[in-house]
Amino acid sequence: MKRMKVVLSIAVAFLVWMGVPAQRNFAAEEIDPLGMEKTNGEKTMPLAGTKKILVAYFSHSGNTREIADQIHKKVGGDIFEIQSVKPYPGDYDTVVKQAREELDSGYKPALKAKVEDIGAYDVIFIGFPIWWGTFPAPVRTFLSEYDLSGKSIVPFCTHEGSGLEQSVLDISELCPKAILLEGAAIWGRDVKTAQDKVSDWLREIKVIK
Numbered sequence: 001m002k003r004m005k006v007v008l009s010i011a012v013a014f015l016v017w018m019g020v021p022a023q024r025n026f027a028a029e030e031i032d033p034l035g036m037e038k039t040n041g042e043k044t045m046p047l048a049g050t051k052k053i054l055v056a057y058f059s060h061s062g063n064t065r066e067i068a069d070q071i072h073k074k075v076g077g078d079i080f081e082i083q084s085v086k087p088y089p090g091d092y093d094t095v096v097k098q099a100r101e102e103l104d105s106g107y108k109p110a111l112k113a114k115v116e117d118i119g120a121y122d123v124i125f126i127g128f129p130i131w132w133g134t135f136p137a138p139v140r141t142f143l144s145e146y147d148l149s150g151k152s153i154v155p156f157c158t159h160e161g162s163g164l165e166q167s168v169l170d171i172s173e174l175c176p177k178a179i180l181l182e183g184a185a186i187w188g189r190d191v192k193t194a195q196d197k198v199s200d201w202l203r204e205i206k207v208i209k
């Protein structure tokens with residue numbers, strides 16, 4: 001009986017000892033949503049190659065597509081172009097007017113295609129041009145169409161001066177249960193030479209080494 005008690009206490013002590021680091025790990029994941037940093041501070045592998053990544057983007061005149069392609073080349077995974085069924089007119093003034101109306105009414109245009117298995121992705125880059133201080137209507141549809149709870153969302157935009165502006169807040173409102181990582185904003189005129197800036201940012205958020 002006495003021997004059984006000893007064995008039992010050793011077993012309990014072992015389980016308690018095992019339980020402590022497990023709890024710490026959990027806490028660490030809360031402040032480190034991508035699980036990149038172990039409790040002892042040792043860095044794990046960069047994200048690319050360990051998580052399933054989707055680069056989704058909308059682009060009207062090509063700038064954002066250029067950045068999406070650069071990101072995709074660096075991080076791998078899949079790439080998906082968000083396109084509305086009804087294309088936007090080419091004329092700048094007409095698009096500007098239409099975009100304002102769509103923003104004011106919260107319009108969500110039907111999209112041409114769906115991502116086959118969004119559930120399979122851990123990290124979703126979302127790229128767009130800034131239109132009237134936020135993302136264009138097709139991106140609103142995209143963010144509303146899928147359940148992105150628990151996914152890491154990485155916003156990036158191209159713009160002509162305003163940066164990400166209201167877009168990050170708007171993403172968090174549409175996807176309140178997603179984990180928003182630090183985004184990047186690239187000037188439209190700089191997209192062709194943005195390679196280093198894009199790499200630096202991806203390194204900072206620990207997606208690449």
Ligand SMILES: Cc1cc2nc3c(=O)[nH]c(=O)nc-3n(C[C@H](O)[C@H](O)[C@H](O)COP(=O)(O)O)c2cc1C
Nearest residue numbers: 060061062063064129130132133158160161162188
């Ligand atoms: C309808 C419309 C609204 C825009 N609103 C803004 C804006 O609020 N802030 C800004 O910096 N740039 C604005 N721009 C400029 C675009 O964000 C910029 O040119 C972007 O790089 C275009 O990306 P794309 O080639 O991928 O469509 C706007 C452009 C359009 C067509």
